[in-house]
Amino acid sequence: MTCSCITRRRALGMAAFTALATSSLLAGCGDKAAEQQSLAPVEIDRSTSCELDGMLLADYPGPKAQIHYAGQEKPSFFCDTIELFNTLLAGEQVRAVRAVYVQDMGKADWNEPKGHWIDAKTAVYVLGSKRHGSMGPTIASFAQEADAAKFAGEHGGKVLRFADIKLDMVDLSGGALHDTRM
Structure with a gap:
């Protein structure tokens, strides 16, 4: 009788452990799926504002950007790729970056860019063109x-890869340096 009680207890314990492990695994899968979905690019709308200066992204031309930080539900948006690179390359940047997206200007309308988000790290960039973004001179992004x-x-401009862009190329005084009317 003692042996069957121990066996029954072990069986019940194993069943409980299996149920707990299975539910944990399933919850983990759900969390991963939710995490992957939260890392997908988010489309801007009329109320989407820039992380740095509060400008409404939809009101300005040129490529936009977004960073998905660890522990942050919504991405941080940037009205200009210069702001994006300045943020990523600044020594003060300490938040863990999960994903970074820019717009493919080979497909998006320069004057009213919507959609066409691509991974910023695999994109190709043009620095020094005559085209301006929301803050003046910008870095055009392409798939x-x-x-x-x-x-x-x-x-005009020079074609570069993500790793080729350095902090001294993304001065946030941007348009002010090139605006002769000021």
Whole structure:
């Protein structure tokens, strides 16, 4: 009789453990799916504002950007890629970055960019073109190197990869440095 009680207790314990482990695994899968979904690019709307200066993104031309930080439910948006790179490259940046997106200007309308979000780390950029974004001179972002080269041919600038962009290239005084009317 003693043996069957121990066996029954073990069986009940194992069943409880299995149920708990299964529910934990399933919850973990759900969390991962929710986490992956939360890392997907988020479309801007008329009320989406810039993390740094509060400007409404939809009111200005040029590529926009977003950073998904660990522990932050919604992404931080930037009205200009210069602001994005300045934030990422600044020594003060200590928050863990989960994902970064920019707009593919090979597909998006420069004057009213919507959608066409791409991974910022795999994008190709054009620095120094004549096209301006919300803050003046900007860095155009593209999914395809051919689109970046075509843009540089039409508007000037140098084609670069994500890792080629350095802090001294993304001065936030941007347009003020180039505006002769000031």
